[in-house]
Amino acid sequence: MDFDRRGFLKVAGLTVLGLSVKPGWQVFSKEEPAEPSPGAETLARKRWGMGIYFRKCWKEEGCRDCIDACHRIHNVPDMGTLKEEIKWIWKAPYEKVFPEHEFEVTEEDYQQKPVMLLCNQCDNPPCIKYCPTRATWRREDGIVMMDFHLCIGCRYCMAGCPYGSRSFNWRDPRPFIKKVNLDFPTRTRGVVEKCNFCVERLAQGLIPACVEACKEKALVFGDLKDPKSEIREALKFKTLYQRMPELGTKPKIYYIL
Amino acid sequence: MYDGKKIIPGLVLFLGLVTYPVWHNMASGKMNYVPKPKLPADKKECVEPKEVIRINHKTLLEDWRNSVVRKAGKTYVAYNKKKYTMSLNRTCMNCHKDKTEFCDQCHNYAGVTNKCWDCHIYPKQLEGKQS
Numbered sequence: 001m002d003f004d005r006r007g008f009l010k011v012a013g014l015t016v017l018g019l020s021v022k023p024g025w026q027v028f029s030k031e032e033p034a035e036p037s038p039g040a041e042t043l044a045r046k047r048w049g050m051g052i053y054f055r056k057c058w059k060e061e062g063c064r065d066c067i068d069a070c071h072r073i074h075n076v077p078d079m080g081t082l083k084e085e086i087k088w089i090w091k092a093p094y095e096k097v098f099p100e101h102e103f104e105v106t107e108e109d110y111q112q113k114p115v116m117l118l119c120n121q122c123d124n125p126p127c128i129k130y131c132p133t134r135a136t137w138r139r140e141d142g143i144v145m146m147d148f149h150l151c152i153g154c155r156y157c158m159a160g161c162p163y164g165s166r167s168f169n170w171r172d173p174r175p176f177i178k179k180v181n182l183d184f185p186t187r188t189r190g191v192v193e194k195c196n197f198c199v200e201r202l203a204q205g206l207i208p209a210c211v212e213a214c215k216e217k218a219l220v221f222g223d224l225k226d227p228k229s230e231i232r233e234a235l236k237f238k239t240l241y242q243r244m245p246e247l248g249t250k251p252k253i254y255y256i257l
Numbered sequence: 258m259y260d261g262k263k264i265i266p267g268l269v270l271f272l273g274l275v276t277y278p279v280w281h282n283m284a285s286g287k288m289n290y291v292p293k294p295k296l297p298a299d300k301k302e303c304v305e306p307k308e309v310i311r312i313n314h315k316t317l318l319e320d321w322r323n324s325v326v327r328k329a330g331k332t333y334v335a336y337n338k339k340k341y342t343m344s345l346n347r348t349c350m351n352c353h354k355d356k357t358e359f360c361d362q363c364h365n366y367a368g369v370t371n372k373c374w375d376c377h378i379y380p381k382q383l384e385g386k387q388s
Contacts, residue, residue: 043329139329147326148376172375180378182346188375203331 043140048121048197049224049252050211051234056218058113066116067091069213070195075186077176086167088195089118089210098241116219118210119144119165119195120243120251127166130156136192142252143197153190162247166194224252294362297352304335304348318345345377355381 057063070076070089077086091114095102102111125144128136135150136157158166172189180186184200187193198208206212211219222231239257258264273280282288303310305317321343324330333341341348353359356379364371374382 137327145326149322149326180383182378182380182383185376186378188372199329203329 041140045225046141047224047252048142048202049222049231049254050118050121050197050208051220051231051240051254051256052116053216053218053220053234053256054113054115055257056216057116057214059216059218063215064091065213065215066210066219069209072179073181073184073209074196075173075177075181075184076193077173077186078178079171079173079176084170086169086173086193088167088193089116091116097243101241115255116210117163117165117243118253119197120163120249120253121195121197123250123252124248126160126162126247126249127157130160132156139199143199143202144194145196145199146192146194148185148187148191148193151191153192155192157192161194162244162249163251166192168192220256290366292362292366294360295355295358297354300352302337303352304333304339304341306336309336318349321345345373346379350379355379 067089071078074088076088079085093111094113094115095111097115097117121142121144123138123142125138128138128144131137132154133150133152135147135152137145137147139145153168155168158164158168169187169189169191174180174186177186198206198210201208207221208219211221220231220234222229222234224231226232234256235254241255241257242251242253243255245251305313310317321333324333325343331343333343335341350356356374363369
């Protein structure tokens with residue numbers, strides 16, 4: 001048979017072409033769409049937010065119903081010392097929270113009034129940018145979540161958070177929990193934690209524990225995207241404060257005068 | 258062989274010492290030990306068939322974890338179209354109440370450690386410790 005170099009190259013070329021049809025077809029025919037997380041769309045329809053009435057909150061002095069309720073259901077330990085303190089919701093004097101509101105005519109006792117503080121669930125959270133393991137991220141409905149499984153305890157997020165909303169477990173917190181709530185895990189040593197806006201309760205259709213615990217109804221919670229929601233009604237035509245709005249984090253905790 | 262009288266008994270002694278754990282386990286009957294995880298008496302089925310669970314329970318738990326924590330999906334559709342809540346405590350540990358009688362049986366045998374219980378609490382763990 002006459003089979004010269006030219007003929008060989010032709011056959012070889014055609015063979016290679018033929019072999020590449022199937023993989024090529026597979027590459028170009030299947031455009032695999034990114035798998036959307038099941039709840040993403042439903043979640044994105046909402047944007048949770050909270051309003052805190054100063055005056056209602058100040059009615060009863062030394063009240064810590066919201067703190068106790070939150071820390072009880074989330075197994076937040078009472079470490080005893082300030083350095084190791086773990087806090088999801090806590091209070092600080094007005095002058096420390098809003099130093100820019102200080103004028104020479106402001107009453108002194110007003111400056112000492114407690115202000116409830118918690119994670120601001122920012123729209124543009126600085127903490128999530130620093131997390132090297134993506135253990136913290138912003139959910140579609142705006143809740144800044146923590147995945148304790150992935151947290152390596154580097155504390156970059158704590159450095160990133162301008163509100164001091166994150167706490168670090170320097171020690172095994174379990175012995176410091178007075179009564180463990182079985183429905184929520186505790187944390188372990190070397191993990192950062194913070195307020196999660198009660199995602200586990202929202203999933204069951206309940207409002208956050210702190211809002212529920214407040215006798216004076218000083219805390220309002222709701223969907224900011226729904227113009228008829230309780231929170232939008234509460235925020236309407238009111239003087240509102242946010243913590244450090246100038247940083248551009250877009251916090252979703254509103255303080256209502 | 259030079260010093261054969263020393264080397265050969267030395268080798269025998271060495272081999273004997275090295276294989277001592279094997280002899281010891283053979284003599285004490287541990288060779289035939291098979292882990293016996295205690296199955297719940299009143300429940301007949303798991304979320305997946307036994308064979309699947311036996312091999313894939315780790316990936317299943319990891320999938321559940323990712324789904325619940327990261328995707329807010331909480332319902333698991335089992336092989337028989339039954340629906341389960343994805344929860345270690347409320348689903349798994351609801352049947353396998355005591356991890357020392359179930360999880361630990363194989364994990365200890367295989368020398369596997371996991372950190373689930375550093376944070377998660379199984380109901381029996383607290384019994385007697387809390388009022």
